[in-house]
Amino acid sequence: xxSAAAIPPASSAxxxxxxxxxxxxxxxxxxxxxxRVFIIGEDxxxxxxxxxxxxxxxxxxGPQRVIDSPxxxxxxxxxxxxxxxxxxxxxxxxMFGDFITLxxxxxxxxxxxxxxxxxxxxxVPLVVRTTLGATRRSAAQHSQSLHAWVSHIPGLKxxxxxxxxxxxxxxxxxxxxxxxxxxxxxxxxxxxRGPVPEEEYTIPLGVADVKRPGTDLTMVAxxxxxxxxxxxxEALAAEGISVEVVDPRTTVPLDRETLVASARKTGRALVLxxxxxQYGVTAELAAVIAEGAFYHLEAPVRRMGAMHVxxxxxxxxxxxxxxxxxxxxxxxxxxxxxx
Amino acid sequence: xxxxxxxxxxxxxxxxxxxIRLFEERVHDLYRRGKMPGLAHLYIGQEAVxxxxxxxxRPDDYITSTHRGHGHCLAKGAAPDRMFAELLGKAPGYCRGxxxxxxxxxxxSGNLGANxxxxxxxxxxxxxxxxxxxxxxxxxxxxxxxEGALGQGILYEVMNMAALWRxxxxxxxxxxxxxxxxxxxxxxxxxxxxxxxxxxxPVQEVDGQDVRAVYAAATAAVQRARAGEGPGFLLCHTYxxxxxxxGDVDRSYRSREEEERWRRERDPLQLLSSWLxxxxxxxxxxxxxxxxxxxxxxxxxxxxxxDAPYPEAEEVARHVYA
Ligand SMILES: Cc1ncc(C[n+]2csc(CCOP(=O)(O)OP(=O)(O)O)c2C)c(N)n1
Numbered sequence: 001x002x003s004a005a006a007i008p009p010a011s012s013a014x015x016x017x018x019x020x021x022x023x024x025x026x027x028x029x030x031x032x033x034x035x036r037v038f039i040i041g042e043d044x045x046x047x048x049x050x051x052x053x054x055x056x057x058x059x060x061x062g063p064q065r066v067i068d069s070p071x072x073x074x075x076x077x078x079x080x081x082x083x084x085x086x087x088x089x090x091x092x093x094x095m096f097g098d099f100i101t102l103x104x105x106x107x108x109x110x111x112x113x114x115x116x117x118x119x120x121x122x123x124v125p126l127v128v129r130t131t132l133g134a135t136r137r138s139a140a141q142h143s144q145s146l147h148a149w150v151s152h153i154p155g156l157k158x159x160x161x162x163x164x165x166x167x168x169x170x171x172x173x174x175x176x177x178x179x180x181x182x183x184x185x186x187x188x189x190x191x192x193r194g195p196v197p198e199e200e201y202t203i204p205l206g207v208a209d210v211k212r213p214g215t216d217l218t219m220v221a222x223x224x225x226x227x228x229x230x231x232x233x234e235a236l237a238a239e240g241i242s243v244e245v246v247d248p249r250t251t252v253p254l255d256r257e258t259l260v261a262s263a264r265k266t267g268r269a270l271v272l273x274x275x276x277x278q279y280g281v282t283a284e285l286a287a288v289i290a291e292g293a294f295y296h297l298e299a300p301v302r303r304m305g306a307m308h309v310x311x312x313x314x315x316x317x318x319x320x321x322x323x324x325x326x327x328x329x330x331x332x333x334x335x336x337x338x339x
Numbered sequence: 340x341x342x343x344x345x346x347x348x349x350x351x352x353x354x355x356x357x358x359i360r361l362f363e364e365r366v367h368d369l370y371r372r373g374k375m376p377g378l379a380h381l382y383i384g385q386e387a388v389x390x391x392x393x394x395x396x397r398p399d400d401y402i403t404s405t406h407r408g409h410g411h412c413l414a415k416g417a418a419p420d421r422m423f424a425e426l427l428g429k430a431p432g433y434c435r436g437x438x439x440x441x442x443x444x445x446x447x448s449g450n451l452g453a454n455x456x457x458x459x460x461x462x463x464x465x466x467x468x469x470x471x472x473x474x475x476x477x478x479x480x481x482x483x484x485x486e487g488a489l490g491q492g493i494l495y496e497v498m499n500m501a502a503l504w505r506x507x508x509x510x511x512x513x514x515x516x517x518x519x520x521x522x523x524x525x526x527x528x529x530x531x532x533x534x535x536x537x538x539x540x541p542v543q544e545v546d547g548q549d550v551r552a553v554y555a556a557a558t559a560a561v562q563r564a565r566a567g568e569g570p571g572f573l574l575c576h577t578y579x580x581x582x583x584x585x586g587d588v589d590r591s592y593r594s595r596e597e598e599e600r601w602r603r604e605r606d607p608l609q610l611l612s613s614w615l616x617x618x619x620x621x622x623x624x625x626x627x628x629x630x631x632x633x634x635x636x637x638x639x640x641x642x643x644x645x646d647a648p649y650p651e652a653e654e655v656a657r658h659v660y661a
Contacts, residue, residue, distance in 0.1 A: 038473065064473065070503070075496025078462015082480075083470040085451055085463060086401065105493070109456050110463065118444035118452060119435035120658035154659050178661035 015198060020053045020190040022164035023129075026171035027054070027091065029200070031061050034089060037175055038065040040076050041093025049093060051131075051190050077103035077128065081111045081180075084126040089175060094130035097184060098144045103128070111180040112155030126180040127171070132160075133186040133224050133274055134322050140310035143318070145223075145274040148281045150182045151251040157181040157205055158252045162226035164194040166249055169203030177205060186224040186274075206253030210262065214244035217336055218262040218269045220285050221245060225272035225323060232328040241336050251281055259285065260292030267298040268335050272323055277305030299338040302331055346620045352394060352550055353611050353626070356386035358633050359410045360608060362419055365637055366409070366426060366440075370585040376428055379440045382410035384580035387607035388513050389414035391553025392481055392573070395561045401449045401467040401480040403460035406441045407579070408453030411483050416448030419637055423644030430650045431643075437654065451480075458484060458491035461510070465497040468508035468570075479507040479564040481557075487518035489527050489534065498570070502538040505569035509560045510535065512572065513547060515579045520592045535572035547575030548605040551614070578605065 017025070031037045039057065041049070045068040048055030058066040069076045073094055080090035094100055100107060111124045132145035151158045157179050161167035167185065174181035211226055212233050221229035226247045233243035246262045248255055263269040269289045273281045282303035289301050304323040312318050363383045369375040382389070385407075393402065393414035404411040412422060417433065425432030426440050433443050444452035451467060454460035464482030471478040488494050489512070501508050518526050532542045541563070543556040553575060560571030578601040582590050590598075615621040 070496070070499055072496035072500065074493045075462060075465075075500055078493055079466035079469055079497060079500060082403075082451070082463035082466020082468075083473075084466070086467045086470045088470045088473065090466075105456060105459060106462055110454070110459055114444075114452065114463075115661050116658045117434060117438045117442040118446075118658075119433065119437050120661070121434070121446055122444055122452065123661040125661075157660070 015196060016193045017164055017196050018190065019164045019167050019185070019192045019194070020051065022168040022196050023053050023171060023185060024055070024057065025196070026168045026175070028057060028060065030172055030175045031057070031065060036087065036089045037091065038067065038088065039091045039093060040067040040069050040080055042069055042071050042095055044068060044093050050095060051187060053190060054093070073099050073102035074106055077106035078110060080126055081106055081114070081124055084124045085114060085122050089125045091127045091129060091175065094128060096142050097130045097132045097146050098141050100128070100130055100146055100149070100182070104149070107150060107156065107180070107182070108153045112153045115179070116155060123178045124180045125178045127174045127183055128180070129183045129185065131187045132184045133188050134306065134311045134318060135188060137313060137315055137318060139313040143311035145184070145306065147182070147184050147251060148275045148279070151281060151284070155180065156252060157250060159183045159205060159250045160223040161185065161249065162189070162211070162223050162247050164192065164196050166203060166209070166247075168196055169201055170205065170249060172202045173205050176202070181205070184223060188224060189227070192227070203249070205250045206255055208246055208248045208255035208258035210244060210258070211247050212243065212245040214242040214266065216242045216266055216268065217332055218244045218246060218266045219272060219328075219332070220259055220269060220289070221247060221272040222251065222274070222281065224274050228323060228325055228328055229272055231325045232332060235325065235329050236332055241332065243332065248285070251284070254288065256288050256292060259289055263289045263293035264296040267296055269293070269297070269301045270328070270332055270335055271301065271303040272328065273305045274322055275305055276308055277303060278308045280305050299335050302335055304328065304331060346615070349611065349615055350621065350625070352390055352554070353608065353615070354629055354633065355390045355414055356550065356608055356611070357630060358419070358637070359386045359389065359413050361633055361637055362413060362422070363409060365641060367581065367585060375426060377439055378584045378586065379426065380407040380584045381581045382407050382579070384601065384607075385513055385515060385547065385577045386410055387550035387553050388511065388547045388575045388577055389483070391550040392483075392511055392557040394554050395557035396449070396479070396481065399449060400478050401451050401464065402483065403451050403464040403480070404453035404483050405457075405460070405485060406453065406455045407485065408441065408443060408483075412443045412445065412450055412453065415445070415450050417443065417445045417450060418640070420640035420643040423641050424647050427644050428649065429644055429647040430654070431647045435654055436650045437658070458488035458494045461488065461494045461497050465501050465506060465508050468501065468506040469504065471507055472504070477507075477565045479509060479561055481509045481511055483511045483513065485518065486512055486514040486523045486527060486531060488512070489531055490518070495534070498535060498538050498540060501570040502540050505567060507564035507567070507570070509557070509564055509571045509573065510540070512574050513577050514574060515577050517579070517583070517592065519583050520587075522592070532574050540570050540572050542572045542574060544574045544576070547577030548607045548610055550607055550611055
């Protein structure tokens with residue numbers, strides 16, 4: 001049931017676009033569909049952001065709907081929250097995920113709380129698009145994956161697309177959602193190509209996707225780690241180990257059933273996420289599996305996240321901080337060997 | 340010479356200020372008798388700002404408020420019965436008992452919510468103004484805050500954008516001299532009025548105890564904003580008579596003489612009623628009758644709230660998500 005939405009219709013499987021194009025298409029289509037949707041952020045208009053994700057949107061929609069802002073993360077997030085409260089559907093662009101810290105009061109104390117504090121009278125249909133991911137040699141202030149911060153706060157939804165198809169379908173749902181949604185795009189994946197149909201589709205928030213079926217081990221992986229898990233699964237297949245890769249796609253809401261069902265089926269689980277491992281998203285996912293599948297497990301749940309260090313600059317050091325295909329394969333082998 | 344309708348206006352204004360005063364006195368009393376949970380930050384002494392500003396607004400204009408928000412909510416049109424209910428954590432409260440004193444929101448009266456983060460709603464008010472401008476409506480948004488907000492960065496971020504984009508938002512700073520327990524001159528460098536001026540936002544400094552002055556300044560700022568001429572900033576000099584919150588009773592950071600002087604010489608209700616009587620526009624007895632009426636109304640409102648049920652347990656998990 002849950003993964004049905006993820007399978008691209010056969011008719012248009014031929015068309016492949018990049019992750020960045022998929023994001024741009026989602027925004028353009030939603031802006032055409034709904035005049036209340038607008039974009040606000042630093043260098044979003046002519047520049048189309050440093051990653052060129054938004055190129056061309058200002059030409060179609062004009063500077064009134066693709067608004068270049070000052071460098072004021074808290075200010076634009078607060079302004080977008082206010083606009084959302086009175087019925088607009090803003091999409092805020094926070095250039096690097098590291099900078100959500102500057103907007104954290106507006107995200108955690110304002111946007112996330114307004115609906116509840118008002119007893120349901122006010123709603124905040126807001127999307128905050130930002131990035132996650134290391135390995136760009138960008139050092140400690142431009143490399144963090146802070147989705148655990150926002151996943152921790154009731155009232156926020158959190159999306160972590162791992163393919164162009166998911167990025168487009170999830171972003172359209174996020175824009176149509178009546179809640180604040182924090183939408184993380186891995187900056188290493190903007191050039192990733194994948195099938196995206198021409199036809200309109202959306203992917204519901206809160207529905208996991210089995211990215212690869214398997215029988216020996218479940219890898220639950222988010223965002224960039226989905227690609228790592230798929231590569232590791234491929235390598236392990238050559239050794240006769242069958243890996244099922246499950247992508248929750250949203251950490252909030254979380255599709256617990258699909259995760260637990262997969263772990264019950266395979267009896268082993270490895271959780272992969274690019275956020276800091278300590279007190280991170282891997283802990284929650286591992287706990288969900290342990291609670292739901294404990295008596296089906298043949299080994300303790302393992303998890304792999306970013307090391308508990310600021311992400312260093314030097315390539316040789318940076319590559320040590322996040323899970324790589326080789327290390328994932330090694331841990332998976334240990335897990336399967338364990339009884 | 341003011342005509343009949345103008346007298347009507349000022350009597351109405353007086354009544355609204357009085358309703359806030361008596362509402363707050365009731366809250367104070369309930370709190371002291373242990374009948375009210377949590378904290379309450381009382382607005383007594385500052386009534387002329389809320390009423391003077393909100394009188395210059397239309398019902399469909401927006402306001403955002405602060406931890407000291409009862410006066411703003413009432414002045415914008417909230418009903419005392421549902422406010423009392425919210426303060427008591429009761430089901431028919433404006434936020435079903437989940438917001439309390441510091442979070443009353445009432446979209447029907449244009450109130451986008453009181454906010455317990457100092458300067459926390461400055462973005463929301465500015466965003467409501469951006470939305471009004473994008474939709475081509477002529478609504479304006481008013482952002483109430485204390486002078487403590489002058490220490491918060493977000494205020495400057497959003498004033499910058501409001502000025503750049505000529506947004507219909509009016510920043511109303513109520514300088515009641517104390518940011519919690521500290522005199523504002525110890526926390527605020529330079530002249531407060533110079534700060535919005537640096538963004539090119541016109542500043543009007545007003546005697547916040549004189550409701551007629553506040554109303555005139557607010558009316559001018561609202562007209563400008565409605566006409567698309569951009570944001571305004573009202574710096575209102577005022578004073579809170581009581582503690583920072585209901586539990587702040589000894590107030591060692593200021594003198595009783597100072598408090599007495601403000602009450603005696605600068606009380607907004609007295610200033611207005613004295614002016615009306617001096618002008619021969621109203622008899623003293625008018626105000627006494629009014630007080631009886633308002634007291635009676637508030638007793639009814641409070642009785643409603645005291646009798647009202649608490650929320651059902653399932654309310655706790657509702658409205659986390661829309
Ligand atoms: C961001 C933030 N920091 C601290 C507090 C605690 N606090 C609540 S009210 C207040 C003082 C506010 O002073 P002012 O803005 O002048 O408003 P007033 O209380 O005088 O109305 C403080 C420090 C808070 N609510 N929010």
